[in-house]
Amino acid sequence: MRLSDTVTASASELKTQFDEMQRHFDEQPYLTIAKRIQLLKSLKRALLTLEAEFVAASSKDFGYRTAFDTVLGDILPTTKTISHTITHLPKWAKESPRKAGLSLAPSKVAVSYQPKGVVGIISPWNYPIQLAVVPVSTAIAAGNRVLLKVSEFTPHTNQVLKKLFSGELSDYCAVIEGEAQLSQQFSHLPFAHLFFTGSTAVGRHIMAAASNNLTPVTLELGGKSPVVITDQVDIDKAAKAILFGKMTNAGQICVAPDYVLVPEKLQHQLVKSLCGLYKKHYKLGVEGKNLTSVINDHHFARLTDLLADAQQHGAQIIKPLEENQSDAHKHRLGLHIVTDVNDQMKLMQEELFGPILAIVTYQQLSHAIDYINQRPQPLALYIMGQNRQTNAHIQQHTQSGTFAINDTLMQVTADDAPFGGLGPSGMGNYHGREGFLTFSHARNTLKTGGFNPKLNLLLSQNKLLMKALKWLYLRP
Incomplete structure (x- = not known):
């Protein structure tokens, strides 16, 4: 057998x-x-x-x-x-x-x-x-x-x-x-x-x-992998990358974007672009053949409970489609965008692992960096922006398992690069x-020929040998 x-x-x-x-x-x-x-x-x-x-x-x-x-x-x-x-x-x-x-x-x-x-x-x-x-x-x-x-x-x-x-x-x-x-x-x-x-x-x-x-x-x-949108960004291109990362496998990916940090002045434009793209690519919602189901009833209930809890704590739930956004019988869930979030909400405390996207606004980039650094290191960190200096600044002042600029998920597919987390991720x-x-x-292997000429000196604790070694290695 x-x-x-x-x-x-x-x-x-x-x-x-x-x-x-x-x-x-x-x-x-x-x-x-x-x-x-x-x-x-x-x-x-x-x-x-x-x-x-x-x-x-x-x-x-x-x-x-x-x-x-x-x-x-x-x-x-x-x-x-x-x-x-x-x-x-x-x-x-x-x-x-x-x-x-x-x-x-x-x-x-x-x-x-x-x-x-x-x-x-x-x-x-x-x-x-x-x-x-x-x-x-x-x-x-x-x-x-x-x-x-x-x-x-x-x-x-x-x-x-x-x-x-x-x-x-x-x-x-x-x-x-x-x-x-x-x-x-x-x-x-x-x-x-x-x-x-x-x-x-x-x-x-x-x-x-x-x-x-x-x-x-x-x-x-895993953990809560953030997306940072900077001022210098093509918002429509950023929305495409975010939507791809969030909807692939219905968001059931350890490196899926969990929440987005966006300048307050760009929040409306981002939400509008995400909704427009979703309507274009997932126009049938949960009835479409291009949307994977949530794995089972338990996880579907977990996601809907997160949405209900957020709404009870004052969040706004935005559904890109008026209908076909949820099917409990088939445990299928469309994109749900959540704004006006706070730390009391469960969806800001737990890894989402589903087609829910939280939006957090910021006034200054330093606030977004602080927001990330005050939380456990994520498995992935995504930056959407065209300014190289800004992107480098974020990279140098944050920690994460993986890091990607103007893309999502794809860093995991690099065959010749390591993949792994940091800290809780x-x-x-x-x-x-x-x-x-x-x-x-990795086995340390020392290979010596038939006879080590230093053995006699080492066994006799030769003073001349010690003096030579001290001269070679113990000088300031």
Whole structure:
């Protein structure tokens, strides 16, 4: 029986699967680079073969999900990442020579990259293919074995993921299903590394559980990602970028724009432009085939509760369309723009993760920067403006996991750049070479020939040697 053919129902079965994967690793602790590349190529072929099944399964899980969101948001970036990894893996994995210095001469120093062992990966529901397969493929590229815990919210997609990691690939990645309680048990396993994508609140529990085994963690979390609109801006172009970032996957993206900081004099123009663009591109609202549903009834209720709470606290809710803005039965929600917000409103305290956009006005740019810095560091920070000095000033005086100017979401798709959060928005990086390093142990390697001529001097605590070393290294 192969690991990917099973569904874990208990902690004992989960431990059995971990032990079996550990056995696989112990039997072959170092996969050749050629073998890793062969596995990645097999994974890529299987992914492309299963494309139609993934599109159909993902749509079933969401109630309705556009093919655009699955292909462009899940399949394409995953395929690109695997291709990029295949191309660059030999260079990433190559031993890196370092300078030994006079004190270690004639020995040589290098850094070699070895697999860590059995890696645990917990993936979320919002991009159930990309956010599962990309870290798994990176972990395999580094030579590890993987247990992949998938979300209980995407059961149909999970079955296709099992097909993906079948055959030979099942010896390198086992797909685990289960409810929240299983995730807790999963994170207590003695993994060599634990990788989690999800909310900040759950991330804290994951890190606490991993600490019992001193397991290193990578946490890809979220937060409230702001957009700063400056005075020097093409407001219509800015609105297009914001609308794309907010409506793709119905805003269910960890780097989706959460709120907009806009000069007070430009607020009306921004809202007008957003409404006009929405009417043009989503003219049928929740009846349109280009709008993905909110994942389930629970999250739909959460979003509508946020809107109701904001309205009770004095916010204005702007709906671009007079009708077809909400369908509770199908858990579909159109764009809702919220103005006159304050910190007492829940939607200004929680990550929205849906098609709701809050608007905050400011008088001076310094006020907008202070507003961001007084809150937890976001996973993404977006700037809309044409003045390079202003944009650079914002970049230098704020912190965030990622940063983009006059664009949204697309910074995540850069194959050769790291992706990760900062503070409450995450810990550690993946994507590209940084992903390979995350799942590898950088091993300090000292190579000395048949005899170290300094050993006799060191053993005898030679005064002349000490004098020479002090002269070389202990001078002001």
